[in-house]
Amino acid sequence: MTDIESKGSNPVAAVGMQDKERIARAALARLMEPQDSVGLALVRALGAVDALGVATGELSTGPTVEQEISALLVEAGGPSTWVGLPATLRRWAPRVSDLAPERDLETMRRLGGRLIIPGDGLWPEQLEDLGLQEPLCLWWRGHEQPLPPLDRSIALVGSRDSTSYGASVTGDLAYGLAQRGYTVISGGAYGIDAHAHRGALSGGGAGLPTIAVMAGGVDRFYPSGNEDLLRAVATQGAVISEVPPGSAPTRYRFLQRNRIIAALASVTVVVEARWRSGALNTAHHAESIGRVVATVPGSIHSANSAGCHRLLRDGGAVCVTDVGEVAELAGAIGESNSEEKTADAAVHGGLSLEDLILLDALPLRSTSSVEKLTVVAGLSPDAVRAGLGRLGLMGLASSERGAWKRAKKT
Amino acid sequence: MTDIESKGSNPVAAVGMQDKERIARAALARLMEPQDSVGLALVRALGAVDALGVATGELSTGPTVEQEISALLVEAGGPSTWVGLPATLRRWAPRVSDLAPERDLETMRRLGGRLIIPGDGLWPEQLEDLGLQEPLCLWWRGHEQPLPPLDRSIALVGSRDSTSYGASVTGDLAYGLAQRGYTVISGGAYGIDAHAHRGALSGGGAGLPTIAVMAGGVDRFYPSGNEDLLRAVATQGAVISEVPPGSAPTRYRFLQRNRIIAALASVTVVVEARWRSGALNTAHHAESIGRVVATVPGSIHSANSAGCHRLLRDGGAVCVTDVGEVAELAGAIGESNSEEKTADAAVHGGLSLEDLILLDALPLRSTSSVEKLTVVAGLSPDAVRAGLGRLGLMGLASSERGAWKRAKKT
Structure with a gap:
């Protein structure tokens, strides 16, 4: 496993490189908002260390880099024209003086956490499916154990103002999933999220029963009413975020955070959601990267199920009514891979x-x-x-x- | 409009033909159970009058007719071999002496009803979609007004042991549909069916607010607890059946009756159904002839919604939550409530x-x-x-x- 404390004291060049990369990504995570396409393309083009050099004005670039960024943006489905690097640098400039990656890493150490980056043992490989929108890094607070395979991770999401129906359904699903060894991913918020984490903690044995993906920094357990719960999640599972310690959980970051929840899980289950709900945003992220979206039906007289019914009607979500059906959906993903393989062998055999x-x-x-x-x-x-x-x-x-x-x- | 009273007194040959056809179909409807494929194929091959002659032994046939029946059965997706006409005639023989079509027609006249057959103005053309399984005739008791076009007919079906949730949802849907000028089709049973008819009657203006398709003869309003309701349906709408007056509502006839409900409606909405429910049978009939199947979600803790959720999960049913969504499915324009909901100011969306x-x-x-x-x-x-x-x-x-x-x- 890589070690963020070894910087400067470790003579092995490769480790030094990885540390430089880690520090650069820590800095870039503070410089850029999540899903800053141009910034992420710059990192792809030059690597994090040189990208940081460019972003801070220490390195200069020519037209080749701009062309490469353009190509990466188009490849990711973006527009073929963008404001160009000079304008982007001006956008980043106001934050350059605030960068202090070593301080952020030190904060994480003090909290018993760490920063993980692609290539680390803890890095969840399924985030690659986000393509250019893969987070630069994750600030990880909690149990240092890698996530289970994709088909063992399930997201349970929903409204903050959950009903007793939503609470009981979420609790049952989370408990049952954790008992079966699944990791329950959610967003640490009030309502459905909290019931998901709580149910998973009570059902969980070995492994990571639950992970909370935060919109703000993991130094602070937000919202404050969930502080005890999130502390327990950090002890038995993990509380993670792509934004550095001290970052406020803005609305924009909430929406970006949802793509991480969706990418970590094989199935995103929307348990309760109003007609317009952040949980639907998570569902759309999941759909856009080919993950399964499932939803729990409820009374048509409950506004808190209107979003679920909307997903059933418009969104191609699968209707689930118990933990067995959720596990079956997740299993279908794992099994379909293995089935395909055996089917292939059988076909070739025949x-x-x-x-x-x-x-x-x-x-x-x-x-x-x-x-x-x-x-x-x-x-x-x-x-x-x-x-x-x-x-x-x-x-x-x-x-x-x-x-x-x-x-x-x- | 054709007139069953003109038999013998009308000199026009064409009308005489139509009367002969009507009497023959009335007799055949008593001779054969619904969906007797060989009998229906025989009618297709020879016409009802000659088919009756063959069935009663007055006419004899050669191998050509048997071949034609075979071809029709295969065309309808049936087996390529069957028992043959002699065996079929032996099957029908015990009922031949009971045939008294004029008496049955007289009974209908006395009840203020009539027998309708394909070609009549009242005959619902959408029944053609049943192919070989199109009923021979319909015993029609009630308002003599043709059904609206297919896209204005909607079936509401469900369990007999409905919950208060199912009752209220069905009542609201039926009332709203009838108010918008739709005809609500159902089966006249207790529970969801009764709520569907009652809601439609209270919402209905001009036209046929509702039609009850019975499994037994329309001379008797069955079940007896629904007698007053069915009498009201026969006054403002219609109570119909493919089996002649006096026929008992057997389990087999219940299942066959469901195909008529499904074929009459553009959309079959299952409001409440247990995991195994006759309503699912209607849904499968609807699906098999390319009609839309819709279902109302409910609590996952309610056994009476388990069949609905099963349809959502496995059966390709559409999730509907209000009358606007049902009307939208039927092809109505500008009647959707969902549009209103979407219009709910998406301040941050833009x-x-x-x-x-x-x-x-x-x-x-x-x-x-x-x-x-x-x-x-x-x-x-x-x-x-x-x-x-x-x-x-x-x-x-x-x-x-x-x-x-x-x-x-x-």
Whole structure:
């Protein structure tokens, strides 16, 4: 495991590099708001250390970097034009004098926490699915144990002003999930979030029963009414945030935080939500990166279920009514992977020798013609055509205007 | 409009034909149970008059008719082999001596009703979608007014042992639909069905507010506890059945009856249903002929909503929570309440991310300067000034001599 205390005292160059990277990301996390696309693209282009140099004016760049940023922004689905680096630097400038990454890291140490960055053992790999919007780093306060695999992490989210129905449903789901060894992800807020953390803590055995992803800094347990609860989460699970200690939980950060909750979990369950609710924002984040969104139905006379019903009606959410159904959804993700693998093996096992030879002869990226395949596979044109037909039906080969290739696995 | 009283007294050959057809169908409806595929195929092949002749042994047929029946059965998705006509005739034989179609027609006349058959003005054309399973005829007791177009007919179905939640939801939906001019189709049973008819009667103006499709004969209002209600339905709407007067409502006929409810309506709404419920059978019929299935969510602690949630989870049913959403599904325009809800001022929805950050940075009680806001929001001075201008125009920020604060909500 990497060690943030080793900076300067460790002679191994690689560790020194990782520490530099850590300090740079700590600084950048204070300089930029979450999901600052240009900043994140700059880090992708130059690495965190040089990106910080550019951001603080210590390093200068040429047009190549701007082009690279443009390309990264377009790739991430953004606009093809942006204000340019000089304007961005002016935007960042007011905060440069406030940067004190070592102080922030020291604060975390004092709180018994640490800063984790991509590449660390604790870094949750599923955050990669956020692409350019993957957080720069996570300020981690709590149990130092990696998250379970994606299919064992489930988010339970919902309104702050939960009803007794929402409280009881959330408590039951969280308790049951933790008992089954799942990690319950939520946002540490009042209402559904609190019931989720509390239920998971009471049900949890080994591992991380629950994780609270905060919109503000983890130095402060916010809201204050949840202080005891969040302290317990930090002891048995973890309280994490992408913004440095001391950061206020602004509305913007709440919305950005939701993408982390969504990305950490395989399934996001909205237990109770009004027609317009932050929980729906989390659901949309989850949907946008291909995670499963589920929701609990309730009385149509309850305003606190209107958002859930909206998701059922418009959003393609799955209706769940007990912990077994939630686990099944999460399991379907894990199982579908393993099933696919065994299915693949079975399919290949069931192929005739000729078809297997033909499959091997099919290119993965480029395409091939029937004529070429007769040569590569050593089969007659008729045998190639018949075999391609069979492989096509099995979803193993695809063609476009006579050009054949192996079908991509999904 | 056709007239069943004209038989024998009307010299026009065409009318005589239609009367013969009517009498034949009346007889066949007593001879065969609903959805007797071989019998229905025989009618398709020869017409009702000759089919009756064959069924009663007055006419004999050759292998061509058997082949035609086979083809029709296969076309309807049935098996390619069947017992053959002689065996089928033996099956029908015990009932032949009981046939008295004129008596049944006379009974209907006495009840103020009539028999309708395909081609009649009252015949609901949407029943054609049942294909071979289209009923032979309908015994119609009530208001002699054709059904509205398919997109104005909606089925509300559910459990007999409804809860107060189901009762209130059904009553509201039925009342609202009838008020908007929809015809509410249901099965005349206790529970959800009764609430559907009652609500529609209280909401209905012109037209047919509601239709009860019975599993037994319409001479008897069954169940007896609904007698007054069904009498009112027959006065303002219609009580109909495919089985002749005097027929008992057997379990088999209940299940067959459900396909007629499903086919008459553009949308079948399951309001409350247990995990195993006859209402789900109606939903499956609806789905199988491409009708929309909708369902009302409820508490996950209510066994009477378990079937609804099952439909949401497995059956591709649409979640509906008010009459506007049901009407929207049926194809109505501009009647959705959801639109109203969406229009609920999305104050922050239209803001860019930068403006949202800026709004968060604005103090509520004290004031802030542009310079200070550049630090707090992490934006350039130009961006802060432009953003404040936009927020000011939107009434979200206000300034006094360069001191900015968030505007009070009005």
